[in-house]
Amino acid sequence: xxxxxxxxxxxxxxxxxxxxxxxxxxxGVLLPLLGSLDIxxxxxIAGLLIYWFLFRKKTEPVLDFKTFPAVSPPIPETSFIExxxxxxxxxxxxxxxxxxxxxxxxxxxxxxxxxxxxxxxxADPEEYDMSELxxxxxxxxxxxxxxxxxxxxxxxxxxAQEFYDWMQGTDxxxxxxxxAVFGLGNKTYEHFNATGKYTDKRLAELGGKxxxxxxxxxxxxxxxxxxxxxxxxxxxxxxxxxxxEATGEDSSIRQFELVVHNDINMNQVYTGEMGRLKSFQTQxxxxxxxxxxxxxxxxxxxxxxxxxxxxxxxELDIMDSKIRYDAGDHVAVYPINDAVVVNRIGERLxxxxxxxxxxxxxxxxxxxxxxxxCPTTYRTAxxxxxxxxxxxxxNVLYDLAQYASDPQEQENMRKMASASPEGKALYQSWVxxxxxxxxxILEDLPSLNPPIDHLCELLPRLQARYYSIASSSKVHPxxxxxxxxxxxxxxxxxxxxxxxATNWLKNKEVTENGHKxxxxxxxxxxxxxxxxxxxxxxxxxxxxxxxxxxxxxxxxRAWQKEQGKDVGETILYFGCRHxxxxxxxxxxxxxFERAGVLTQLNVAFSRDQEHKIYVQHLLKKNKEQLxxxxxxxNAHIYVCGDARNMARDVHTAFYEIAExxxxxxxxxxxxxxxxxxxxxxxxxxxxx
Numbered sequence: 121x122x123x124x125x126x127x128x129x130x131x132x133x134x135x136x137x138x139x140x141x142x143x144x145x146x147x148g149v150l151l152p153l154l155g156s157l158d159i160x161x162x163x164x165i166a167g168l169l170i171y172w173f174l175f176r177k178k179t180e181p182v183l184d185f186k187t188f189p190a191v192s193p194p195i196p197e198t199s200f201i202e203x204x205x206x207x208x209x210x211x212x213x214x215x216x217x218x219x220x221x222x223x224x225x226x227x228x229x230x231x232x233x234x235x236x237x238x239x240x241x242x243a244d245p246e247e248y249d250m251s252e253l254x255x256x257x258x259x260x261x262x263x264x265x266x267x268x269x270x271x272x273x274x275x276x277x278x279x280a281q282e283f284y285d286w287m288q289g290t291d292x293x294x295x296x297x298x299x300a301v302f303g304l305g306n307k308t309y310e311h312f313n314a315t316g317k318y319t320d321k322r323l324a325e326l327g328g329k330x331x332x333x334x335x336x337x338x339x340x341x342x343x344x345x346x347x348x349x350x351x352x353x354x355x356x357x358x359x360x361x362x363x364x365e366a367t368g369e370d371s372s373i374r375q376f377e378l379v380v381h382n383d384i385n386m387n388q389v390y391t392g393e394m395g396r397l398k399s400f401q402t403q404x405x406x407x408x409x410x411x412x413x414x415x416x417x418x419x420x421x422x423x424x425x426x427x428x429x430x431x432x433x434x435e436l437d438i439m440d441s442k443i444r445y446d447a448g449d450h451v452a453v454y455p456i457n458d459a460v461v462v463n464r465i466g467e468r469l470x471x472x473x474x475x476x477x478x479x480x481x482x483x484x485x486x487x488x489x490x491x492x493x494c495p496t497t498y499r500t501a502x503x504x505x506x507x508x509x510x511x512x513x514x515n516v517l518y519d520l521a522q523y524a525s526d527p528q529e530q531e532n533m534r535k536m537a538s539a540s541p542e543g544k545a546l547y548q549s550w551v552x553x554x555x556x557x558x559x560x561i562l563e564d565l566p567s568l569n570p571p572i573d574h575l576c577e578l579l580p581r582l583q584a585r586y587y588s589i590a591s592s593s594k595v596h597p598x599x600x601x602x603x604x605x606x607x608x609x610x611x612x613x614x615x616x617x618x619x620x621a622t623n624w625l626k627n628k629e630v631t632e633n634g635h636k637x638x639x640x641x642x643x644x645x646x647x648x649x650x651x652x653x654x655x656x657x658x659x660x661x662x663x664x665x666x667x668x669x670x671x672x673x674x675x676x677r678a679w680q681k682e683q684g685k686d687v688g689e690t691i692l693y694f695g696c697r698h699x700x701x702x703x704x705x706x707x708x709x710x711x712f713e714r715a716g717v718l719t720q721l722n723v724a725f726s727r728d729q730e731h732k733i734y735v736q737h738l739l740k741k742n743k744e745q746l747x748x749x750x751x752x753x754n755a756h757i758y759v760c761g762d763a764r765n766m767a768r769d770v771h772t773a774f775y776e777i778a779e780x781x782x783x784x785x786x787x788x789x790x791x792x793x794x795x796x797x798x799x800x801x802x803x804x805x806x807x808x
Contacts, residue, residue: 197487200248201255204241207485210261211240216268216280216315219583222304225347226267227375228515232351236359237367245283247487257296261362263331264297268319269304273647273797273804274311284315287322295327298361302335302350304343308763308808310797312338332357340764340808342552344513348539376479378573381495384476390493392504394454394640397493405442407642409584412454413441416636417628418599426701430606431665433590433705434625436639439598447592447672448648448805451600452584454640455621457509461559462502468562471572473499479577491577498572506579508558509620511551516558516578523574526567533565555611564613585621586644588760588805590668592676600643603668603704648758648805654680657688657755659746661770663695663724663735666761667704669805670694673758674709678717689749690717695724695735735766736773747781756801763806 197203200212211233215226226242233240238261256262271277276284301323303316313336320334335350337343359365381389393399395410407413419435436451445451466473478494492505502508518537524530536547550556558579562568591601606626607619628637650673651658658677660670670692681687692709696702703723712718722742726732739746749755759770771793778789796802 198247198249199252200241200243201252201258203485204259204262207239207241209239209241210259211238211263211265212256213240213242213265213267214245214283215242216245216266216277216283218269218271218277220581221343222267222269222277224513224580225302225304226265229265229267229351231373231375232355234373235366236355236364238358238362238364241483241486242488244279244487246279250283250286251290251292253297254292254294256298261364262298263358263362264299266299266301266316266319266323267304268301268316270306270309270311270313270315273309274314276315280315284318287319287326290326293327294323295329297323297328298331299323299328300330300332300334300354300358302337302347302354304337304339304347306339306763306808308340308768309806310804312336331361345544348514352539374574374577375482376491376573376577377482378571379478379480379495381476381478384495386476388495389476389500390496391500392456392640393493395493400640403441407441407443409452409642412452412640412642413438413443414638415441415600415641416638417630418636420625420628420630423603423704424702427697429702430608430626431702431704432602432604432606432622432626434602434604434628435591436600436602436641437598437636438600443600443643445589445593445600445643446645447589447594447650447676448669449589449646450586450644451589451602452586452642452644453602453621453625454504454584455582455624457503457506457582457620458618458623459503461508461557462499465502465508465559465562466498466572468559469569469572469575471498473497473502477501477573479573492581498576501576505582506576507582508579509618510557510580511555512558512561512579514547517547517551517561519578520568520570520575523570524565524568526565529565529567533568554613555615555617556613560613560615582620584642588648588666588668589643590671592672592679594679595675600641601671603665603671605665646805647800648760648803649800650676651688651756653688655686655688657691657749657753658758659691659693659749659755660758660760661693661735661739662758662760663693663766664702664761665704666759666766666805667692667694669760670758671705671708674712674717678712678715681717687717688753689719689755691720691722691749692718693722693724693735693738695726697725697727699723699725699728734769736769739770739773740776743777743781747777750796751782754801756803757796758803758805760805761807763804763808767804767806 204210204212211230213226213229215222217223223242230240230242253264256264268280269277301316301320303313305313305316316334316336320330324330332354335346335354337346388397390397391400394412399411400414403414404411415436415438417434418437419433421433423431423433462473474497476495476497479491480494481489492501496505514537517533521530521533521537524533532546535543536551537543556564558575587602587604589600590603591599602625604622604625606622608623609617611617625639628639630636648669654677658673660673662668662670674690674692677687677690694709696704709718709721713721722738724733724735724738726734750757759767761767774793775786775789778784778792779786782789784792793802
């Protein structure tokens, strides 16, 4: 509709009605010249004209949206300093988290701060302007704590990458900024806790004041125990530094309140989506962790010919998704918990799992409004959003203990959550060694009856599972392949433990009726890459499912040969238990060898003879050839699989080859391969 113009005196009526100034006349000038009948007739005509212009049927004009200013969503607060000032906080706990553990530890520190009369906030560094760190001194008695996980080969987590880059490039003066760092790492990896160590060192170099020593958590041992031991010394140091005392208040306060939606349109309820509501019904690229693609399962076949394990090859159809990947990347999948376990939790607690609820943050200023997408149902939360299969951490036991009516059960729960030697031993044997998940704990402690909403608040988020992609996009642009082993065994309590993701994937069988199961997924980029020059030789070591990325590499080398490129030697070292049982991709690999794509196929069958043979033994057997390829021919080495044993043993084998054939001392050999890693010629894709 045209914009209305003109003043609201009588003479402006035609302009008002028509929107056209050309129709303007001053009726006030005419009135003295007209009689009563004339005025009546004139008014009648004017009324008819008004009716005709305002109420006639007319074609709606097409609005030109370009003429309207765009309505932007509210800009999120990027200044953590202003937010702290506005909400009267003096402690900020930043977390660099890949799987949610560092974020969980950060929230626990924020709750602890309450006991010492301090007010804290947990913060994702990706959401704030970290260059404001130097302004923290504007807030009296303030402190920044950093819970920093190390990911991959000594890298920062995705959400801490910008902060890490800022630290590397800045020369800001952090004098007067108080800080402490707790690092989360794993000693089976080469660069143990590299991000935590760098954060602690760099903040001090920039002039920051270290309130307490760097804490180093080791996930290969007991990460939570390391964290608890650190914070039990950290808080007394904070008290001494700031001259404060513990208030004695219980830190097991609720962070979220329950809202039950008795009358809600179910179209407004989350059913498993990670970000946008209904994103599974209307899929829109780009696809990422907050917006996964529902990929149909086009192939699901068992790889092994015998044995009591189930190794599987799965193909996900990414046609029309615009998803791109490279050989060596990872595919992340969001699994769903076992419905049997979910139902048993509901039955044990006597709740209707289909109740629509929201958990709303009691801190209105928090960026994290809900612990998981809300509104949703208890069933969806327990199925899609919460980790109900892993062993609960100590803080969960501590907060749930209040709901045990049996004094002995309550005492044992509190004891297990404590740092006493007796409590540590009890937690180790009763929870960790016995592998009790939350359902097992509820079943074995009959007097424990927590409200389900508090349980949902305490349980950690169910994380995506990452698999090395077992295909090359040059050969399979419209599908992503996964190679995995199904996890299933009996625990000390006689219960059957089933891995969430692998059992869920195993059941995604391809049927002949046309119905295809789907998997929420996205691709995570990796640095595990073939050499830029195809002529460089490659040495690949991948026993078991560690062969996955090398299937992609070999496919790509075959494609490069077909393109007429000069492709260097392609050597694979694979290992399995028995040749006739679990020689994965045997037919494909032998075909690649016959075609000359695989220059050498070396397979260690560990249990086909009296003494066990592993890949590292085969490496030593071919030491002269390998040293020549590495030292003289610029070969690239790739290792994929178990970090705790295999990757270390392969390392050792290469050190020994350098010493025995290359004439290096042990120190020189270690240094030699460290330099190869720095140059990107020794790459690992390992897990523990």
